[in-house]
Amino acid sequence: MMHIDPWVAILAVAFAGALVVSLTRLLVKWLLMRHASERSSRVIGKALRPAQFMAATGGVQLLLLVQKEVPGWGGNLDGGPEGWNANLSQALLFGTAASGAWLISNLLSVAKDPIQERWGSLQQSDVDGRKRRTQVIVLYRLISAGVWMVAVGLVLFNIPELRAFGTTMLGAAGVAAVVASLAAQTMLSNLFAGMALAFGDALRLEDVVVIEGEWGRIEEITLSYVVVRIWDERRLILPTQYFNDHAYVNWTRDNPKVLGTIYMDVDWRLPVDEARTELNRYLESHPQWDGRRAEIVVTDASGPYMQIRLVVSAPDPSSQWDLRCAVREHMIRWIVDDRPHCIPRMRVNSYQSVMDVRSGTFGAEETGSGPIGDTEIRALLNETPFQQRRPDPA
Numbered sequence: 001m002m003h004i005d006p007w008v009a010i011l012a013v014a015f016a017g018a019l020v021v022s023l024t025r026l027l028v029k030w031l032l033m034r035h036a037s038e039r040s041s042r043v044i045g046k047a048l049r050p051a052q053f054m055a056a057t058g059g060v061q062l063l064l065l066v067q068k069e070v071p072g073w074g075g076n077l078d079g080g081p082e083g084w085n086a087n088l089s090q091a092l093l094f095g096t097a098a099s100g101a102w103l104i105s106n107l108l109s110v111a112k113d114p115i116q117e118r119w120g121s122l123q124q125s126d127v128d129g130r131k132r133r134t135q136v137i138v139l140y141r142l143i144s145a146g147v148w149m150v151a152v153g154l155v156l157f158n159i160p161e162l163r164a165f166g167t168t169m170l171g172a173a174g175v176a177a178v179v180a181s182l183a184a185q186t187m188l189s190n191l192f193a194g195m196a197l198a199f200g201d202a203l204r205l206e207d208v209v210v211i212e213g214e215w216g217r218i219e220e221i222t223l224s225y226v227v228v229r230i231w232d233e234r235r236l237i238l239p240t241q242y243f244n245d246h247a248y249v250n251w252t253r254d255n256p257k258v259l260g261t262i263y264m265d266v267d268w269r270l271p272v273d274e275a276r277t278e279l280n281r282y283l284e285s286h287p288q289w290d291g292r293r294a295e296i297v298v299t300d301a302s303g304p305y306m307q308i309r310l311v312v313s314a315p316d317p318s319s320q321w322d323l324r325c326a327v328r329e330h331m332i333r334w335i336v337d338d339r340p341h342c343i344p345r346m347r348v349n350s351y352q353s354v355m356d357v358r359s360g361t362f363g364a365e366e367t368g369s370g371p372i373g374d375t376e377i378r379a380l381l382n383e384t385p386f387q388q389r390r391p392d393p394a
Contacts, residue, residue, distance in 0.1 A: 046110050050103035057095040094155045101151035105144045112140045134204045134221055138194060141223055193240035194223035203243060203250065208317040210249035211236065256316040259293055260324040264331065265305040270342040272296060272308065275331070279310060282330050288319040305344045 197203050203226070207218045211228060214236055220227040226243065228236040251258055276296045283289040293313035300307035312327055314320035335342050 042110050042113075046106040047103060050099045050106060054096055054099035054103060057092045057099060060092055097151040097155050101148045104147045108140055108144060108147075112136055134197075135199060137205070138197070138199075138221060138223065142195065145223065193244050194221070197221055197226070197240055197243060202253070204253075207253065208251040208256075210251070211238065211246075251317050257290065257292070258314060258317050258320045260312050260314060260320040262310040262312075262324055262328050262331075263299070264308050264310065264328070265344045266308060266335065267342040267344055268301070268306045270306065270308070270335070270339060272298060274339075275308070275334075278334050279312075279327070279331065282327070283312065286323065286326065288314055288323040288326070290315045304346050 203209075203218060203221065205218055205221065209216060209218060209228065214228070214230050216228040216230040216236060218226065219229040219235070222240075224240060226238050226240055228238065230236055279296055280294055283294050290313050293311055295311045297309050297311075298306060299309045310327060310331065312320075312323055314323045
């Protein structure tokens with residue numbers, strides 16, 4: 001029988017394994033040419049590289065197993081220590097396990113994409129879709145991590161040196177086991193917290209939240225951390241355990257529709273009914289108002305100012321912020337242009353006021369009803385500011 005150099009045979013088998021996978025891919029594509037879809041093309045493309053690597057390493061492993069007892073192939077014919085055959089087999093085992101995990105992860109990724117597409121595009125109004133998509137992503141990452149852990153465990157279990165090391169560690173137990181469990185406590189707590197977030201329905205992708213005083217959206221949820229996209233494009237990264245230990249505000253958990261409030265200080269003479277009419281007139285033509293709520297109420301009336309609260313409704317938090325800013329700007333412009341006497345001001349007794357009192361013209365311009373009488377002027381000069389704004393007892 002003709003002698004073949006082991007390394008030449010190994011390279012030939014590895015090349016043949018990769019070639020068989022490539023030919024199989026071409027054959028499958030040809031058979032599916034008439035009925036091929038984008039999904040099947042993606043499956044074939046994702047599986048090609050890991051399948052080639054797996055076929056090459058698996059073929060060489062099989063060759064080494066068959067040729068192990070043949071002279072020149074690194075066997076232990078004389079009962080001595082194993083040669084390069086066993087060492088190469090262990091290395092190839094790692095490659096085969098890694099390529100298998102790679103292949104399964106790629107196939108899971110292809111299976112995940114249509115499920116994500118089915119549940120929408122993370123729109124604020126699609127609450128159920130965002131929930132399902134969050135669960136699919138976290139579940140995919142969890143299964144992928146499990147596949148890689150199984151692959152690594154399979155390799156370690158089949159290496160005698162590492163298996164003996166593991167047995168020694170288990171025998172030591174005691175303090176080492178306690179230290180190891182304490183060290184892994186944070187990692188495990190984050191892992192379980194990530195699973196709880198995915199399936200507990202408390203947080204979803206693209207939810208609008210307020211955390212640590214920052215307003216942002218949930219951009220990514222993993223098994224160990226959550227990424228929050230702040231409004232100014234910064235990223236706040238928090239461990240998943242944080243969401244179990246701290247309270248946070250979720251604006252879009254059940255419904256993206258929100259109310260917005262604007263507080264304004266105005267003069268006491270502001271006609272509130274006219275302000276309500278102006279607010280409704282402005283909102284009717286504003287595209288970010290959803291028509292649910294538009295009101296003005298007086299929330300405080302102490303001191304020199306009157307405080308009013310404007311409440312408007314919007315279909316989502318982003319529109320709510322823009323609508324609040326637009327309403328505030330419009331109402332300020334309306335007061336300045338049409339009701340300038342309602343601009344908030346601090347009233348003090350100035351020198352000019354005293355001169356107006358003496359000349360009998362005090363208050364004529366503002367009231368439009370002529371000079372104030374002597375009795376009112378004396379009361380104004382004698383009373384303190386506190387007494388002036390104190391209501392008369394009934």
